[in-house]
Amino acid sequence: xxxxxxxxxxxxxxxxxxxxxxxxxxxxxxxxxxxxxxxxxxxxxxxxxxxxxxxxxxxxxxxxxxxxxxxxxxxxxxxxxxxxxxxxxxxxxxxxxxxxxxxxxxxxxxxxxxxxxxxxxxxxxxxxxxxxxxxxxxxxxxxxxxxxxxxxxxxxxxxxxxxxxxxxxxxxxxxxxxxxxxxxxxxxxxxxxxxxxxxxxxxxxxxxxxxxxxxxxxxxxxxxxxxxxxxxxxxxxxxxxxxxxxxxxxxxxxxxxxxxxxxxxxxxxxxxxxxxxxxxxxxxxxxxxxxxxxxxxxxxxxxxxxxxxxx
DNA sequence: CGCGTCAACAAGCCTT
DNA sequence: AAGGCTTGTTGACGCG
Numbered sequence: 001x002x003x004x005x006x007x008x009x010x011x012x013x014x015x016x017x018x019x020x021x022x023x024x025x026x027x028x029x030x031x032x033x034x035x036x037x038x039x040x041x042x043x044x045x046x047x048x049x050x051x052x053x054x055x056x057x058x059x060x061x062x063x064x065x066x067x068x069x070x071x072x073x074x075x076x077x078x079x080x081x082x083x084x085x086x087x088x089x090x091x092x093x094x095x096x097x098x099x100x101x102x103x104x105x106x107x108x109x110x111x112x113x114x115x116x117x118x119x120x121x122x123x124x125x126x127x128x129x130x131x132x133x134x135x136x137x138x139x140x141x142x143x144x145x146x147x148x149x150x151x152x153x154x155x156x157x158x159x160x161x162x163x164x165x166x167x168x169x170x171x172x173x174x175x176x177x178x179x180x181x182x183x184x185x186x187x188x189x190x191x192x193x194x195x196x197x198x199x200x201x202x203x204x205x206x207x208x209x210x211x212x213x214x215x216x217x218x219x220x221x222x223x224x225x226x227x228x229x230x231x232x233x234x235x236x237x238x239x240x241x242x243x244x245x246x247x248x249x250x251x252x253x254x255x256x257x258x259x260x261x262x263x264x265x266x267x268x269x270x271x272x273x274x275x276x277x278x279x280x281x282x283x284x285x286x287x288x289x290x291x292x293x294x295x296x297x298x299x300x301x302x303x304x305x306x307x308x309x310x311x
Numbered sequence: 312c313g314c315g316t317c318a319a320c321a322a323g324c325c326t327t
Numbered sequence: 328a329a330g331g332c333t334t335g336t337t338g339a340c341g342c343g
Contacts, residue, residue: 165319165337166319166337166339167320168338185312207339207340208337208338210339211338211339213312213313214312214314215336215337217314
């Protein structure tokens, strides 16, 4: 039999077939929030482990429920943020009466609440900052300047180069999601348009889409994994049941006189594929193979389009 | 662009 | 209530 004896083999089987199943078993939309029921409780990226267990907790949802944005910085955090970056488009900070408050330099009226702290220490951000700033300035007239970037760089030198993190507003997220639904990748024009619309730098939009794609894929993998686990369980049960049935048939066969025609009442019918079990009819006495193995019809849904291992 | 990873951050839980 | 710890989310980066 196609060994579904399984605990050992099923794992590797899952790994082997997951890729195929990804396209075949999709049940969620790419835009589903990560809080759906089959979510993984923990994905250990460092050890490439996925732990499956039910969970009710979802900080996604809870963050969705956030009033608006938590970008208000503590004084310490604020002080660590390169000034230019704060000035870039983190308008929430404007409520702060800290002397470092640069909000008066930055706000455009429609910037509601956020956002972009960029990594203070990250090379690319620094390297491209002036270029991108110019870009952004053209796009949305934000008050950005290379001067600010330079000041940021100076500030980084004193060691407080911690990566601060932007939180998108609900409006920004919604728009990005909407856009993602329409096309999961962006051409340069779309990227520009979106970044303009969102008051984000094109790079931020690009990164958001990259992350979104990756996480959608991960989510789908999780769902598929869950589905395959269920399939595996079902197959294991089925296999167990059929093995038992086979044993019973063998026992029955031994109890029957060798050439005596089997009364109809004693013919076992495979409950799944609804074929008569007729090893006695086939006459090959002692063969472990039953006629069930020739059944053409898989008796439960199989995502891999293979006939049931049991039949 | 995908992938792996880092790190900031929020929220929940627990202890004091 | 406050503070620490844990866990999940997500913006961002480097590499291939």
